[in-house]
Amino acid sequence: MIKDVIKKIDEIALNEPNRIAYDYLGQTNTYGDLKKRSDAWAYQINQLGLSPGSPIMIWGGQTFEMIASFLGCVKAGHAYIPIASYSNADRILTIQEVSEAEAIIAIDQLPDITLPPMQVIKPDEVKNGDFTLDVEQFVEGDDNFYIIFTSGTSGKPKGVQISHDNLLSFINWEMTDFDLPDHPSFLSQAPYSFDLSVMSLYPALVGAGKLVVLPHDVTENFAQLFATMPKLQFNVWVSTPSFAQMCFLDKTFDGEHHLDLTHFLFCGEELPHTEAKMLKQKFPNAKVFNTYGPTETTVAVTQVEITDEILAKYDRLPIGKVKEDTRVTIDKSKGDQPNQGEIVIEGPSTSKGYLNNPEKTAKAFFKDPADQYASHRSGDEGFFDGEMLFYRGRIDFQIKFNGYRIELEEINFYLGKNKLVSHGVAAPKYGKDHTVKQIVAEVELKDGVKEQYSEEEITKMIRADLAENLMPYMIPQRYVYREKLPVSQNGKVDIKAVIEEVNK
Numbered sequence: 001m002i003k004d005v006i007k008k009i010d011e012i013a014l015n016e017p018n019r020i021a022y023d024y025l026g027q028t029n030t031y032g033d034l035k036k037r038s039d040a041w042a043y044q045i046n047q048l049g050l051s052p053g054s055p056i057m058i059w060g061g062q063t064f065e066m067i068a069s070f071l072g073c074v075k076a077g078h079a080y081i082p083i084a085s086y087s088n089a090d091r092i093l094t095i096q097e098v099s100e101a102e103a104i105i106a107i108d109q110l111p112d113i114t115l116p117p118m119q120v121i122k123p124d125e126v127k128n129g130d131f132t133l134d135v136e137q138f139v140e141g142d143d144n145f146y147i148i149f150t151s152g153t154s155g156k157p158k159g160v161q162i163s164h165d166n167l168l169s170f171i172n173w174e175m176t177d178f179d180l181p182d183h184p185s186f187l188s189q190a191p192y193s194f195d196l197s198v199m200s201l202y203p204a205l206v207g208a209g210k211l212v213v214l215p216h217d218v219t220e221n222f223a224q225l226f227a228t229m230p231k232l233q234f235n236v237w238v239s240t241p242s243f244a245q246m247c248f249l250d251k252t253f254d255g256e257h258h259l260d261l262t263h264f265l266f267c268g269e270e271l272p273h274t275e276a277k278m279l280k281q282k283f284p285n286a287k288v289f290n291t292y293g294p295t296e297t298t299v300a301v302t303q304v305e306i307t308d309e310i311l312a313k314y315d316r317l318p319i320g321k322v323k324e325d326t327r328v329t330i331d332k333s334k335g336d337q338p339n340q341g342e343i344v345i346e347g348p349s350t351s352k353g354y355l356n357n358p359e360k361t362a363k364a365f366f367k368d369p370a371d372q373y374a375s376h377r378s379g380d381e382g383f384f385d386g387e388m389l390f391y392r393g394r395i396d397f398q399i400k401f402n403g404y405r406i407e408l409e410e411i412n413f414y415l416g417k418n419k420l421v422s423h424g425v426a427a428p429k430y431g432k433d434h435t436v437k438q439i440v441a442e443v444e445l446k447d448g449v450k451e452q453y454s455e456e457e458i459t460k461m462i463r464a465d466l467a468e469n470l471m472p473y474m475i476p477q478r479y480v481y482r483e484k485l486p487v488s489q490n491g492k493v494d495i496k497a498v499i500e501e502v503n504k
Contacts, residue, residue, distance in 0.1 A: 001172055005145070005164060006074055006138050008206045010035055016208065019183075022064045024213045025228070029064045031208075034071065036128060037064075041072020041105075043131040048119055050102050055079045055147055055355070057095060060107025061086075062215050065123050066192060067201065069105050070146070074164075077137045079144035080105075081159070082192040086216055087471055089113045091157075095149050099159055099355055140164050147355055148195045148295050151398075151407040151474065159355035160195075160295045167202060169349040170298040173323045174203045177303060178289060181262060184209040185234040189243065191216055195295045196268045196403060200238045210234075219243070226250040235260045240268040240403030242435070245275050254282040267291045267300050268403030270391060271317055272433030276306045292319035292391060295405065296364065296376045298349035301326050302389050316434065318388040323347070327371075330383060334395050340383045342395055346375040397495060399428045401436045404473050408495070411476065414469045415441060418462055420453075422446045423485050423493050426476055427502040441476035442498050444485045455481060 002008050009031070012019065017032030029037075045056065056078050060066045066082070073080040081099055083091060089111035092104070096116055103119040104110070110120070139145050145164045149157040174180070186200035188211040204211045212234040218224045230252045237244070244264070247253045255261065264279060264286055271290045279288050293300035304310065304320030311317075322328045326347030334342035350373055353361030367374045381392045397408040408426045415424025422444045429438040441462070449458065459479045466475050486497040 002168065002175070002206050004138075004140065005167060005171065005202060005206060006071065007135070009071065012205075012208045019208060020210050021205065022067065022211050022213070024062070024064060025215070025218075026231075027064075033064070034068060034205075037068035037126075038071035038075060039131045039133055040126050040128050041069050042075035042133055043129075044121060044126045045072055045076035045078065045103075046137075048103055048121070050078065050119075053077065053079070053143065054102045055081050055099050055144065057081045057083055057092065057099065057101045057104040058107060059083050059085050059092065059104060059110060060192075061217075062188065062192065062213050063107065065107050067205075067211075069107060069123075070192075073105075074139040074145055075133055075137070077139060077143070079139065079147050079161070081147045081149065083149075084191040084193040084216065086191075087193070088467065088469070090469060091149075091471070094156060095159070098149075098156060098357070099147065142352070144355075146198075148193065150295055150405050151410050158357060158360055161351050161353060161355050162195075162298055163352065166298045166349045166351060167198070169323075169325055169347065170198070170300070171202050171206055173325070173349075174199065174300075175207060177323065178263065178265065179287065180207065181235050183207065184236045184263075185212055185260070186210070186236045187212055187214060187232070187234045187238055189214040189219060189239050190268075190403070194268075194404065195299050196238065196240065198299050199265060199267060199291075200236070222246075222249070226252070229253065230257050233260055236263045236265065237261060238265045238267075241266050241271045241275055242269060242402045244279065245272075248275075248278065248282075255285055258283070262286050264288045265291060267293065269400040270433070270435050271306070272435060273311065273315060273317055274433060276317060277311055280306070280308065280311070290317055290319055292389070293349075294345070294376065294378050294380070296351045296378075297326075297345045297347070298351070301328070301345055301347065301349060304388065316390070318385070319382070319391045320389060321387050322389065323349075325349075328384075328389060331377070335381045335392075337381070337392065340381055340392055343378040343380045343382045343389070343391075344375050345378060346371050347373050350374045350376050393434070399436050399439075401428070401439060402473060404471075406439075406474050411439070411441075411466070411470065411474055412495075414466055415443065415462070418465050420445055420449045420458060420461060425485060425493055425495055425498040427495075427499045429478075429502055438478060439474075439476040440502050441479045442485060442502065443479060443481050444483070444493075445481060450481070455479075 013031035013035035022029040085108040186204040190197040291300040302320035330341040332341035411426035428436040
């Protein structure tokens with residue numbers, strides 16, 4: 001049982017300084033490197049005079065310097081906010097506005113934007129040396145460890161606060177309940193701004209294991225991806241189901257070519273039955289785990305190994321049994337199906353809420369006086385069959401697409417602001433396996449627009465406008481132009497009706 005994340009990683013570094021911790025396409029760094037570099041970052045951060053506990057934004061990709069700076073932040077007593085450097089530049093400004101961060105670490109070069117008054121730290125300013133740090137300063141207990149910003153409904157993202165104790169609950173569960181190998185080597189494919197990355201990052205580091213990195217730019221290029229994958233050596237695969245599904249196109253994606261691969265851990269979206277079955281065929285000696293959990297409850301809170309018996313018993317796979325320290329209840333007043341309702345999660349991995357957003361926090365979190373921990377209203381619909389939990393979609397307008405959690409209302413907000421658009425609705429198009437295959441923009445244009453431009457020109461302009469405010473994965477792939485969108489009884493566009501039409 002691990003009691004302190006930072007001290008455990010440092011302990012491994014002191015005992016086994018030459019053990020490989022990070023493998024970035026063949027470029028390796030040891031635990032000794034990680035301690036030395038994170039100490040240097042912590043020392044530098046301590047010189048900045050930041051307000052106690054003030055979070056620090058970190059802009060970058062998936063390099064070793066990123067995780068060294070993460071640990072540097074928490075050793076200096078500050079939570080970190082990871083921002084992927086492929087994000088649009090405005091995301092830095094919106095996150096800073098919400099978080100009130102006083103500093104940003106620029107692992108990658110910052111985009112050409114005007115930052116608010118704040119300190120900028122670059123890697124070449126952080127000099128290596130032998131630094132003695134005050135362990136009393138380390139993030140611990142209920143202190144925030146990291147803050148992940150998710151999609152928001154009114155153009156502003158929400159910062160989910162994850163404390164050291166939240167993270168500890170998750171790590172100890174993953175290290176004990178998944179039958180992981182000793183010194184596990186994890187595939188590190190998810191960007192660090194996506195909480196799925198935590199499923200690889202900290203279990204690897206506290207387990208004296210290794211992170212084998214598959215960078216974002218490689219995963220975006222099929223030729224590069226399929227040339228790189230067979231060269232990587234790891235035994236624990238972590239990804240969304242959709243990423244693994246993409247890898248089926250690679251003929252070498254099987255047990256014969258990945259002899260070390262013993263575990264698949266899936267999270268972030270629904271695992272289709274067909275995909276799990278194919279994985280079992282391609283990797284007959286590997287264990288396949290389906291997991292579930294919102295960002296607000298630290299990555300995942302349920303798991304089930306997908307066995308042949310599970311595949312035979314269920315057409316739509318369960319999301320698993322609840323971890324021992326957590327309680328899940330079903331609020332049957334929500335949802336529209338008998339015996340189903342909203343999944344409510346109470347336990348030590350539940351976040352304290354959204355950073356500097358008491359209104360949204362009050363809607364999504366509550367504390368029953370009789371309960372030891374806070375509860376989170378997930379917005380997910382589900383039900384229990386015995387001890388096994390099942391997921392049946394969202395009860396609001398939030399979706400999972402390629403593993404990313406997306407508030408459709410955020411896309412709608414920016415669609416509605418476009419000068420060409422009278423009304424716009426982003427609608428998910430579902431496949432037979434109940435996963436989102438495409439985001440469709442249903443658009444009612446302003447008078448006269450169609451007379452001025454072709455639909456191709458209109459689509460190009462709307463996409464360019466959305467790209468200034470939304471992450472690339474949130475921009476709709478298809479645009480449908482209608483004379484009128486359906487209107488509800490209160491006079492507003494009926495979003496549910498639009499979604500139903502798109503899926504007919």
